Amino acid sequence: MTVTSGRSALAVTAVRKAYGDHVVLDGIDLDIPTGSVFALLGPNGAGKTTLVQILSTLIRADAGEMRVAGHDVVREPDAVRAAIGVTGQFSAVDNFLTGEENLLLMADLLRLPRPQRRRRVAELLRRFDLVGAARNPAATYSGGMRRRLDLAMTLVGRPRVIFLDEPTTGLDPRSRRTMWEIIRELVANDGVTIFLTTQYLEEADQLANRIAVLHRGRLVAQGTAAELKRQVGGGHITLRFADARGYHHAARTLDVVSRDDEARTLRIASQGDVRSVRELLDRLDRAQLTVDELQVRAPDLDDVFFALTGNPVTEQEQAR
Ligand SMILES: Nc1ncnc2c1ncn2[C@@H]1O[C@H](COP(=O)(O)OP(=O)(O)OP(=O)(O)O)[C@@H](O)[C@H]1O
Known part of the structure; x- marks a missing residue:
């Protein structure tokens, strides 16, 4: 290039x-x-x-x-x-200055022509919905x-x-x-x-x-x-578990892309077709795990990340 x-x-x-x-x-x-x-x-x-x-x-x-x-x-x-x-x-x-003062300071530093300074600052305060708070210290x-x-x-x-x-x-x-x-x-x-x-x-x-x-x-x-x-293809299945035991057992044994411990949901990589959904359900049945909710989804960027790096984002963060 x-x-x-x-x-x-x-x-x-x-x-x-x-x-x-x-x-x-x-x-x-x-x-x-x-x-x-x-x-x-x-x-x-x-x-x-x-x-x-x-x-x-x-x-x-x-x-x-x-x-x-x-x-x-x-x-x-x-x-x-x-x-x-x-x-x-x-x-x-700067926490000690008001929002307006912070903007004016920036306009001074950039040497904006004097008549433009207040006009530009007022325009930006309006645009960023900060007019009401303009005179309050940024610390608040x-x-x-x-x-x-x-x-x-x-x-x-x-x-x-x-x-x-x-x-x-x-x-x-x-x-x-x-x-x-x-x-x-x-x-x-x-x-x-x-x-x-x-x-x-x-x-x-x-x-x-x-x-x-x-x-x-x-x-x-x-x-x-x-x-x-598209590059990744496939998609994923999201499972929500009724109880913590089932959730943790499934998290250990399935091919988990990402997990949310609080919501007891697991995301499993899958083509999302009928056969792979049936296989997953059979596997859950054999292990006597009760699933509260199951959703089949098209791929999103989480799947892309998993496919490219071999890890879910959250796991990489934890591994630091
Ligand atoms: N001045 C430095 N000296 C030594 N290592 C550094 C320095 N700055 C960054 N690093 C290391 O370089 C790597 C990349 O850091 P960087 O801050 O660019 O990552 P990041 O993707 O922006 O992460 P975050 O999302 O946490 O901001 C890290 O491992 C970090 O420890």
């Missing part, structure tokens, strides 16, 4: 990064078209943040060629910085409000490429959906390119035009959510 495509917001070839003996990124190639959402998917510790830090000029790669918004990351870091916005797990929000904000403020601060400088490093980690489902809406609007209205990292398969499914799966320093698959699902 070359690194010259005019339509690419990000073009990356053979990026490598190691910390001592630990190879974190082992030859990453990416080409992300302008105006699209790209999701880099991987469990904790996969190297997602490291790649974002390299592409946003915060740390140096050991090798590789990278262009972001048309600029070379190593040779033109200032031009890259001027074209990008980054919101990460460690937010830029909920997790969702803080993420919105953080993203609003990133937008003060009108970046063309936005890195969102795990934008919804730790948010409740409602705040997560609000963030998704905001991200969709950003792409539709502002034509920005979004580079998103996430551990949530559903998030990548909801937002991304293209998804890449990072596993042990390499991109093990790339494509649209539909392409990745």
Whole structure:
């Protein structure tokens, strides 16, 4: 792949990064078209943040060629910085300042022309539903409000490429959906390119035009959510157990993709056809296990992840 495509917001070839003996990124190639959402998917510790830090000029790669918004990351870091916005797990929000003050501070730092500053800040407060809380210290904000403020601060400088490093980690489902809406609007209205990292398969499914799966320093698959699902084929069966004994016995003996101990549900890899469902039911009967509920589903990204890496996401997180 070359690194010259005019339509690419990000073009990356053979990026490598190691910390001592630990190879974190082992030859990453990416080409992300302008105006699209790209999701880099991987469990904790996969190297997602490291790649974002390299592409946003915060740390140096050991090798590789990278262009972001048309600029070379190593040779033109200032031009890259001027074209990008980054919101990460460690937010830029100052707790002692109000939401409005945080935004004004950002406008000052970016040297926005004076008459524009208040106008831009007011517009962002409106857009991110922060008008009511604008005069309150950011310390009093909920997790969702803080993420919105953080993203609003990133937008003060009108970046063309936005890195969102795990934008919804730790948010409740409602705040997560609000963030998704905001991200969709950003792409539709502002034509920005979004580079998103996430551990949530559903998030990548909801937002991304293209998804890449990072596993042990390499991109093990790339494509649209539909392409990745097709690549895996099959699907899964979800079983909910009536009692804890049956649940734990089944968890030990079946080919489990993922599990939810609280809800006593197991996800089993399966083609989902009548024969494989019958075989599974026979097996459960023989073991005298009572199932409360059974659902047959088409493949989702959880199945993709399992097929590509041999592990469910949750197990990889636990194995860290
Ligand atoms: N400065 C550093 N020195 C040594 N090792 C590091 C350093 N920064 C990151 N690592 C290691 O590199 C690996 C990748 O870390 P990284 O933070 O990029 O992963 P991640 O996919 O973003 O994970 P998370 O979802 O937890 O943020 C981890 O094993 C981490 O311990």
